[in-house]
Amino acid sequence: MELDLCIKGRRSVRSYLDKPVPSAVVERLLDAAVWAPSGMNGQPWRFTVIQDREVINSLSGRTRELVMKTMPLPEQLQAAFKSGQDVVFYGAPLLIFISVKKNPDWRTVNLLDCGLAAQNMFLAAHQEGLGSCFIGFASLLNQDPKTLAEIGIPEDHELIAPLIFGYPREVPEAKPREAKVLKWI
Numbered sequence: 001m002e003l004d005l006c007i008k009g010r011r012s013v014r015s016y017l018d019k020p021v022p023s024a025v026v027e028r029l030l031d032a033a034v035w036a037p038s039g040m041n042g043q044p045w046r047f048t049v050i051q052d053r054e055v056i057n058s059l060s061g062r063t064r065e066l067v068m069k070t071m072p073l074p075e076q077l078q079a080a081f082k083s084g085q086d087v088v089f090y091g092a093p094l095l096i097f098i099s100v101k102k103n104p105d106w107r108t109v110n111l112l113d114c115g116l117a118a119q120n121m122f123l124a125a126h127q128e129g130l131g132s133c134f135i136g137f138a139s140l141l142n143q144d145p146k147t148l149a150e151i152g153i154p155e156d157h158e159l160i161a162p163l164i165f166g167y168p169r170e171v172p173e174a175k176p177r178e179a180k181v182l183k184w185i
Contacts, residue, residue, distance in 0.1 A: 001127045008174070010122055013131025014090040016166035020051060021094045025128050029096065029165065032124035036116035039109040043162075045117050048152050050095040051058040054090065059138070060088040062147050088137055092164035096121065097138075099148075099157040114160040119121070121163060131168035138162030 030047055038044060050056060052074075067073070067088075073081065080087045089095060098117060100110040118134060125132040132161050139162060141147055144154045153159060 005075065006009075006123050010126040011131070011172050011174070012133040013166075013168045013171060014133055016092045016164075016168040017169050018091070019093065019167045021130065021165055021167075023082055025130070026094065026096075028128065029124050030123045032120040033098070033117040036064055036113065036120045037115070038113040039106070042106075042109075044100040044103075044106070044110045045114050046099050046101075046153075046157060048095075048097040050097070050151060051093060053093075056089055056095055057086065058091070059141070059147070059151070060086045060105060062144060063088045063135075063138050064141060066143055067137050070140065070143070077135065086133060089164050090133070092133075092166040093164065094165040095154065096163045096165065097151070097159050098161035098163065099153050099159045102156055103159050111160060116164065118161040121165075125165050130165050131171060132163060132165045135162040135164055 026049060030049075033045065034046070035045065050059070064087070068078075068081055077087075098114045100114060103110065122132045123132075139159055141162070142159050148157075148159060149155060
């Protein structure tokens with residue numbers, strides 16, 4: 001797929017088919033991630049790959065609890081979060097959590113590095129016919145080190161990029177975009 005088409009065709013998908021993502025495709029996503037640039041080539045990212053439906057449902061429920069406990073939500077989101085439906089991971093069959101070892105001196109660089117790795121994964125996923133989405137709510141799992149430890153993220157790490165992937169049930173239409181240049185000198 002041409003890069004331009006890949007960039008402009010990728011969307012945040014929030015509706016997935018109940019179809020697993022093959023291991024070979026997951027490996028290609030991880031390979032795309034590690035080719036992202038990183039500060040001083042530090043490659044700080046660590047990946048946790050989750051395909052077990054029970055684990056995904058458990059993480060969704062725990063995230064939902066943390067959101068409702070810690071964040072003011074608009075009414076329509078409150079109702080969705082109370083419904084018991086998976087309004088966190090949207091039924092995606094694959095979660096990939098990108099985490100890094102905690103390092104306050106390099107936190108901003110690590111955030112950017114993990115964002116670049118995530119974007120590479122999103123573009124690779126689109127090329128593979130997958131949908132994807134960054135799930136910001138799930139970063140609240142950092143408040144629950146026990147849950148993170150249960151999925152293999154050590155206490156000295158923090159979850160930076162919670163990502164979902166799967167075969168899309170539907171793909172949203174593109175919305176207009178424009179470059180908002182403050183100044184061109």
